[in-house]
Amino acid sequence: MRIEKVEGLLIGSDLLGANYVVRITTDTGIVGIGQSGTWGFPDATQKVVEQYATWLVGQDPLRIEYIQQYLYRMRPFRGNIVSGSLSAIDIALWDIKGKHYQAPVWDLLGGKVRDKVRLHLLLAGGTPDEIRKNAKIAADEGYTALKYDPLQAGYQDQSLARVIEGARDMAAAAREAVGLDVDLIFELHRKLTPMQGIAVAEALAEFRPLFIEDPIQIDSVVLQGELAKRFTFPLANGERMNTIWEFRDMLTAGGPQYVRPDLGVAGGITQVKKIAAVAESFHSALVTHNFQGPLITAAAVHVDVSIPNFVTQEFLALDESPRPADAIYRTACKRVGGYIPAPECVGHGVTLDEELLGKAKPVYMPTNSPVRLDGSPAMAI
DSSP states (O other): OOOOEEEEEEETTTTTEEEEEEEEETTTTTEEEEEEOOOOOHHHHHHHHHHHHHTTSSSOTTTTHHHHHHHHSSSSOHHHHHHHHHHHHHHHHHHHHHHTTTTTTTHTTTTSSSSSEEEEEEEEOHHHHHHHHHHHHHHHHHEEEEEOOOOTTTTTGGGGGHHHHHHHHHHHHHHHTTTTTSSSEETTTTTTTHHHHHHHHHHGGGGOEEEEEEOHHHHHHHHHHHHHHHSSSSEEEEEOSSSSSHHHHHHHHHHHHHHHHTTTTTTTHHHHHHHHHHHHHHTTTTTOOSSSSSHHHHHHHHHHHHOSSBBBBEOGGGGGGGGGGGGGEEEEEHHHTTTHHHHOSTSSSEEEOOTTTTSOOOOOOOOOOOOOOTSSBTTTT
């Protein structure tokens, strides 16, 4: 079996504007699809995939580790666009391998460690009242973990005392709604300086979060680890990190914490399985990042099912809605309450509806970097 064709598909998304999907076809007629997590720059990803495709055609698609290593070392450059391109190719190759052997990907990764994958819902709401209402609804649906941003609008121009009080109000709202039987995760979206992050985290500790995620920018991997030493409860990082070496450096600098690789950014199924093993050696747990809908969700589920140190997977309720754009994805991963049972499928279990393929028009995401009242970029430090 050989790779016959490699295609890049820019598919419209109601959430992000555009998803970049790679479709690989073999000379035996098996088709696999994978997705890049570098949604901010789809054209750049396409250019990298086009260059990779000239080498991929004619290769044995079952030699996944060999292909990963060759493409990663093809040229002396690194970063999100390269890793995002490799991720999409890797996920597509695992899909092909599963279909070739008529097995789910999780079975090829060593089999099931668990029968179902716990989810944490991305909770909508920008005010305490909205959070309180939506948290109660989610808990009633069976979710045992919820994640949201506790920083309120205008945080960048508020005093630290006001930022802290606003965050506490948001945290208290969910805790009041769900009690102590639901885990809360506070996502800070890299908005704070290290000193602000520590102060906000200390104020949120009373609400007993499962962890706080991404309090500071991801410019320094070492600083991410150092910050973990200052927290009195778990920190989580990693959604924009690319390699096992970055995760190793972060864990070495800070010790055990939650790691958050994205299957579409950190090298696909092949590399995230390795990241999980690196984390396991530090007694750290994996919490897979997922913000792009059914295809990345499915790829992550197969890894989650097969590793020992998994805690919970990020989940978009939008995955289940009849949105015109994302209706293109047909998935075997179906939520039951707050879990997704291990899918009984071949490959990763996601296919594309060919009739809808050209109907969802991709658009570019607008710039969304907040600016302070003095005119400076709010997230520069």
